[in-house]
Amino acid sequence: MTGIKDVAREVEMSTATVSRALRGLPGVSEETRTRVMETARRLGYVPSPSAAGLASGQTRTVAVIVPWVTRWFFAAVVQGAEEVLREHGYDLLLYNLAGDESARHRVFETSLLTKRVDAVLVLSLKPSLDELGRLDKLGRPVTIVGADVPGWATVRIDDEQAARTATQHLLGLGHSRIAYVGGALEGVLDFTAPAARLSGYRSALAEAGLRHDPALEADGEFSVAGGSRAAHDLLERADRPTAIFAASDEMAFGVLRTAREVGLRVPEDLSVIGIDDHEMAEIFDLTTVAQPVHEQGRVAAQQVLTALEGAHWLPEQVLLPTRLVVRRTTRAPGSSAGR
Amino acid sequence: MTGIKDVAREVEMSTATVSRALRGLPGVSEETRTRVMETARRLGYVPSPSAAGLASGQTRTVAVIVPWVTRWFFAAVVQGAEEVLREHGYDLLLYNLAGDESARHRVFETSLLTKRVDAVLVLSLKPSLDELGRLDKLGRPVTIVGADVPGWATVRIDDEQAARTATQHLLGLGHSRIAYVGGALEGVLDFTAPAARLSGYRSALAEAGLRHDPALEADGEFSVAGGSRAAHDLLERADRPTAIFAASDEMAFGVLRTAREVGLRVPEDLSVIGIDDHEMAEIFDLTTVAQPVHEQGRVAAQQVLTALEGAHWLPEQVLLPTRLVVRRTTRAPGSSAGR
DNA sequence: CTGAAAGCGCTAACAT
DNA sequence: ATGTTAGCGCTTTCAG
Numbered sequence: 141m142t143g144i145k146d147v148a149r150e151v152e153m154s155t156a157t158v159s160r161a162l163r164g165l166p167g168v169s170e171e172t173r174t175r176v177m178e179t180a181r182r183l184g185y186v187p188s189p190s191a192a193g194l195a196s197g198q199t200r201t202v203a204v205i206v207p208w209v210t211r212w213f214f215a216a217v218v219q220g221a222e223e224v225l226r227e228h229g230y231d232l233l234l235y236n237l238a239g240d241e242s243a244r245h246r247v248f249e250t251s252l253l254t255k256r257v258d259a260v261l262v263l264s265l266k267p268s269l270d271e272l273g274r275l276d277k278l279g280r281p282v283t284i285v286g287a288d289v290p291g292w293a294t295v296r297i298d299d300e301q302a303a304r305t306a307t308q309h310l311l312g313l314g315h316s317r318i319a320y321v322g323g324a325l326e327g328v329l330d331f332t333a334p335a336a337r338l339s340g341y342r343s344a345l346a347e348a349g350l351r352h353d354p355a356l357e358a359d360g361e362f363s364v365a366g367g368s369r370a371a372h373d374l375l376e377r378a379d380r381p382t383a384i385f386a387a388s389d390e391m392a393f394g395v396l397r398t399a400r401e402v403g404l405r406v407p408e409d410l411s412v413i414g415i416d417d418h419e420m421a422e423i424f425d426l427t428t429v430a431q432p433v434h435e436q437g438r439v440a441a442q443q444v445l446t447a448l449e450g451a452h453w454l455p456e457q458v459l460l461p462t463r464l465v466v467r468r469t470t471r472a473p474g475s476s477a478g479r
Numbered sequence: 480m481t482g483i484k485d486v487a488r489e490v491e492m493s494t495a496t497v498s499r500a501l502r503g504l505p506g507v508s509e510e511t512r513t514r515v516m517e518t519a520r521r522l523g524y525v526p527s528p529s530a531a532g533l534a535s536g537q538t539r540t541v542a543v544i545v546p547w548v549t550r551w552f553f554a555a556v557v558q559g560a561e562e563v564l565r566e567h568g569y570d571l572l573l574y575n576l577a578g579d580e581s582a583r584h585r586v587f588e589t590s591l592l593t594k595r596v597d598a599v600l601v602l603s604l605k606p607s608l609d610e611l612g613r614l615d616k617l618g619r620p621v622t623i624v625g626a627d628v629p630g631w632a633t634v635r636i637d638d639e640q641a642a643r644t645a646t647q648h649l650l651g652l653g654h655s656r657i658a659y660v661g662g663a664l665e666g667v668l669d670f671t672a673p674a675a676r677l678s679g680y681r682s683a684l685a686e687a688g689l690r691h692d693p694a695l696e697a698d699g700e701f702s703v704a705g706g707s708r709a710a711h712d713l714l715e716r717a718d719r720p721t722a723i724f725a726a727s728d729e730m731a732f733g734v735l736r737t738a739r740e741v742g743l744r745v746p747e748d749l750s751v752i753g754i755d756d757h758e759m760a761e762i763f764d765l766t767t768v769a770q771p772v773h774e775q776g777r778v779a780a781q782q783v784l785t786a787l788e789g790a791h792w793l794p795e796q797v798l799l800p801t802r803l804v805v806r807r808t809t810r811a812p813g814s815s816a817g818r
Numbered sequence: 819c820t821g822a823a824a825g826c827g828c829t830a831a832c833a834t
Numbered sequence: 835a836t837g838t839t840a841g842c843g844c845t846t847t848c849a850g
């Protein structure tokens with residue numbers, strides 16, 4: 141395996157110069173640099189990340205901690221982050237918790253990340269105080285995507301506002317019995333989005349002079365199956381709602397499925413709205429509040445890179461915009477004939 | 480940052496012994512080992528992967544090259560692989576091509592992987608001869624998931640058989656005008672599954688004494704949108720098919736959407752079957768040929784780990800079983816009244 | 819069972 | 835602009 145010494149010998153220079161030339165550092169004549177680069181290429185020289193990392197203290201690797209890679213939302217954020225990282229020559233180390241408590245402990249507790257990565261991206265999770273302490277001790281840039289963690293660098297949408305927008309859309313159409321399908325406020329993995337979205341839903345109702353009804357607030361576990369189950373409970377009531385706001389598109393898909401099962405037409409008998417603009421939202425004709433998923437990954441990656449390169453860096457709280465996308469699962473109540 | 484020397488000093492032993500004790504190597508008294516481990520824990524010692532990698536030549540990291548992380552199939556394979564790798568203390572470096580040609584070049588050509596990983600998992604791609612050469616030169620275990628690459632270690636399903644099963648199911652119901660929605664046989668990224676599935680479809684028809692009709696074979700690009708478009712072409716024909724076999728569930732979802740759009744009832748007017756058993760197949764009530772996705776990732780990871788640990792390793796071709804899952808999108812043709 | 823010593827292949831001062 | 839010299843923090847012979 142050819143090393144930097146081989147290149148140095150070939151160009152009759154020191155390894156220091158070769159190293160500088162190859163990394164584009166200043167203080168190398170153009171001629172030398174060209175010769176070094178050509179020689180390195182010709183010899184098929186590939187630097188050893190381990191050696192470089194040991195000597196420099198930098199691994200050029202960023203850890204991304206994700207609750208579930210198999211959920212489209214997280215995968216899309218990862219994809220966005222990966223693009224930016226790779227453009228800058230950084231590698232992405234994936235830590236997938238798969239919704240598992242012990243995996244979460246392993247990642248945060250046993251300092252798996254120490255001396256291994258230059259920065260960390262945490263997706264949607266709200267780390268516990270203890271975990272934040274550990275992240276802090278890493279002494280490396282950390283950005284949290286999709287969760288509201290005061291004092292930390294975050295990239296997310298305004299979840300409360302997004303929920304308010306969705307609810308207001310239904311209210312605006314004339315609905316007043318509006319159910320909410322969300323997620324547990326506490327659980328194995330902690331997220332801040334569920335509480336924020338619930339709160340947005342309630343406040344929109346309140347602003348419209350309506351009281352929220354606990355019987356119309358169900359847990360859809362942020363999954364298709366959960367949304368489906370929640371909808372069953374909701375739709376089998378005598379005083380069933382005329383509209384359902386699901387805090388994620390996947391839950392909304394579950395709701396749609398159940399609606400079909402119990403023989404309700406959407407949007408004639410039931411309006412449904414979600415949040416995300418999931419890649420499949422279009423094929424369900426789902427009205428939803430779109431959030432820039434991919435972009436959140438890109439911005440977060442950009443953020444840690446800036447921190448890595450720049451001198452000072454202030455943990456910034458970036459809020460990305462959302463947008464109501466009206467498709468065909470929402471309509472005024474009791475208007476089978478049309479709009 | 481506490482290093483191995485600090486631990487050695489504390490227990491009054493050499494770093495060699497500490498290293499051996501911590502890694503569970505033989506030749507260390509139980510008492511010493513216990514003392515070392517406790518001390519290491521107490522001091523918060525975390526070994527430096529860079530240093531260990533440099534000294535040992537092993538990175539305890541496996542690269543996973545994936546065409547698109549955002550597609551459920553790939554994400555699920557990654558999840559399976561990650562589980563196994565983590566259990567064995569290996570990290571997963573993600574290389575997402577995002578369907579991009581240049582990304583593919585970068586990953587394979589510039590020896591991004593050299594000296595960086597102990598093994599490589601390639602998902603679904605069929606590397607070119609040139610790329611296989613580079614992979615080979617890595618001198619590291621490589622397993623290819625979901626593609627048929629003779630001479631290399633692979634983990635996959637029998638794509639041709641899966642397609643035959645799907646087609647036979649439709650034939651068995653009495654269909655004879657069966658269309659196929661698949662993917663391009665050549666493209667930016669090369670896969671072997673599209674050709675194998677097309678071939679399975681054709682051979683099932685042939686066995687039933689039917690000739691395949693080129694007009695009934697459409698390109699659905701292995702995406703929802705593509706499946707939808709392909710179905711438009713197919714269903715607007717005067718002599719439209721009574722059944723469509725989509726080579727992936729995502730394309731089948733697109734087909735279902737189009738069927739609804741053009742006013743065809745499924746399964747009364749049109750039967751639809753896919754391949755995968757995608758997590759959303761159930762909510763579409765889609766009949767499909769299920770493949771063990773997650774398991775393919777696990778097996779592949781297991782395979783490279785065996786190669787890494789064991790002395791000899793023969794590139795093995797593992798075929799995992801598929802299973803027909805009959806739901807409600809398939810039925811005998813022209814039988815609106817029931818089955 | 820334990821220790822001494824020599825690297826692994828780079829980078830980073832500090833010189834020149 | 836380039837070279838010299840120390841390491842970075844481990845693992846791995848080879849001794850004992």
